[in-house]
Amino acid sequence: MDGQLLAGKVALITGAASGIGASTAKLMAHHGARVALADVDLKGVAENAAAIAENGGQALAVEADVRDGQCVAEMVKRTVERFGRLDCCVNNAGIDGSASPLHEYTEENWRDVLEVNLTGVWLCLKHEISYMLEQGVTGSIVNTASAAGLVGLPLGVSGYVASKHGVVGLTRAAALEYVRQGIRVNAICPGAVRTPMLDDAITSGMTTEAELSSMQPIGRLAAPREVAEAAVWLCADASSFVTGQALAVDGGWTVQ
Ligand code: NAD
Incomplete structure (x- = not known):
């Protein structure tokens, strides 16, 4: 079909039960990919x-x-x-x-956030790239970092900010290690996106919609689909000369 950016491709999306991941999986399927949704x-x-x-x-x-x-190995295998x-x-x-000032942030909270957001991305890269190398398949990998992977946030989320800066670093390292084998690795760095994660942050009193909207010059929250569009483009051959980037969405x- 004309306009399908991912025709014939197979895609794997983690965190695909909700929010940005769910929207990305649906958009990738719309663009012709066969998709595995993991969560x-x-x-x-x-x-x-x-x-x-x-x-x-x-x-x-x-x-x-x-x-x-x-x-994660099993997820790739399946x-x-x-x-x-x-x-x-x-x-x-x-x-x-959970949000709290850094000096009150618990070790458990720190470890939980780093384990899912940073170790989780590293484990996915490790097993996905192993498969691509073994099979001689070229590929494109997108890691979801955050605007909080590019700048700090004054919202009591030091572990989150550190984990997302880590994802940006990991993306750059992986991109350089595998560029000659035809594997591209990029990150997307969304601002505030209307998803269950953000709704929970607002409900818990961590922040407000008005505060988040005012932090973004565009003056509103993003819809998950607006982030999914960037992920699709980075996965598609349309972005064939782009690797190691942290694309702010x-x-x-x-840029303020
Ligand atoms: P969400 O809570 O709607 O979705 C996250 C999904 O990840 C959920 O389905 C959850 O079950 C799954 N998940 C959590 N821990 C997991 C684990 N250990 N293994 C597998 N799956 C697990 O949140 P979202 O807003 O769609 O967030 C998606 C990504 O985007 C996250 O990495 C988040 O940090 C990032 N992000 C979100 C925003 C935002 O404003 N919503 C902004 C920047 C970055």
């Missing part, structure tokens, strides 16, 4: 996979915890068993943790 929330990914199938797409729901290396290959990955699963937040 700790199996019910959520099963529902999203069913919605994709109802629209004529091919989707697999996989229960996976990105903190667990064996589980995707390849089902669809025969793996071309694109969006390592998107993440949590924001943030309504101008980080």
